[in-house]
Amino acid sequence: EAAPVLTIDGPSGAGKGTVSRLAAERLGWHYLDSGALYRAVGVAASWADLDVSDPAALVRCTFDTSVRFEEGAQGLRVIVDDVDATDELRLETTGALASAIAAIPEVRAALKERQRAFRRAPGLVADGRDMGTVIFPDAAYKVFLTASAGERAERRYKQLKEKGVSVTLDGLLREILARDARDAQRTVAPLRPADDAVLIDTTGLGIEDVVTRVLAIVTG
Numbered sequence: 423e424a425a426p427v428l429t430i431d432g433p434s435g436a437g438k439g440t441v442s443r444l445a446a447e448r449l450g451w452h453y454l455d456s457g458a459l460y461r462a463v464g465v466a467a468s469w470a471d472l473d474v475s476d477p478a479a480l481v482r483c484t485f486d487t488s489v490r491f492e493e494g495a496q497g498l499r500v501i502v503d504d505v506d507a508t509d510e511l512r513l514e515t516t517g518a519l520a521s522a523i524a525a526i527p528e529v530r531a532a533l534k535e536r537q538r539a540f541r542r543a544p545g546l547v548a549d550g551r552d553m554g555t556v557i558f559p560d561a562a563y564k565v566f567l568t569a570s571a572g573e574r575a576e577r578r579y580k581q582l583k584e585k586g587v588s589v590t591l592d593g594l595l596r597e598i599l600a601r602d603a604r605d606a607q608r609t610v611a612p613l614r615p616a617d618d619a620v621l622i623d624t625t626g627l628g629i630e631d632v633v634t635r636v637l638a639i640v641t642g
């Protein structure tokens with residue numbers, strides 16, 4: 423009997439990360455941040471100074487890069503090839519690089535089994551773009567989170583400002599729209615809700631409200 427899965431997909435800044443982590447914590451389930459895997463490949467590629475327009479090199483890099491998640495005092499740390507890359511992983515430049523790399527079919531294929539390996543008892547909350555459509559199509563519980571682009575940009579802006587990263591709201595909005603367009607328009611695993619996903623528009627909703635709605639889907 424395969425462990426139950428709750429998939430949480432949606433565009434960047436819709437609140438997936440926070441909501442997924444809280445949902446996993448309260449259910450006592452494992453958590454997969456699939457975006458971190460694509461970001462990790464992006465970071466490894468930039469460390470190795472790879473040409474982003476060379477898909478073969480990026481595919482090799484995907485196979486060669488090790489990614490580990492460790493629960494630290496300040497939350498989840500992401501270790502890429504034995505280096506703590508958590509802070510670099512969060513940069514919007516890394517997100518953009520990840521999005522370019524994520525459009526390569528062989529990269530997605532190479533990460534498929536690695537993602538499925540996170541499915542373990544008592545259950546898994548999987549956060550990403552294609553969790554409900556491609557990676558865990560048989561998941562019992564599927565959510566698609568959205569929010570207006572303006573609100574998503576504002577949330578990112580606050581997050582980054584708290585971390586001392588200097589960005590403008592305008593620039594961020596433009597980057598978010600460009601990344602969403604690329605994620606939605608690519609031919610492999612484009613960002614879209616699974617047919618059986620519950621859509622939740624989080625515009626104007628607080629984190630707790632969203633978590634409550636998501637947990638209600640699992641606990642009935």
Ligand code: C5P
Pocket residue numbers: 434456457458460461517520521522524549550551552553601605
């Ligand atoms: O969710 P996050 O912003 O960390 O993801 C970074 C990028 O990785 C996304 O913009 C998307 O292009 C890619 N991604 C993906 N499939 C996933 C998770 C992330 O294509 N399941």
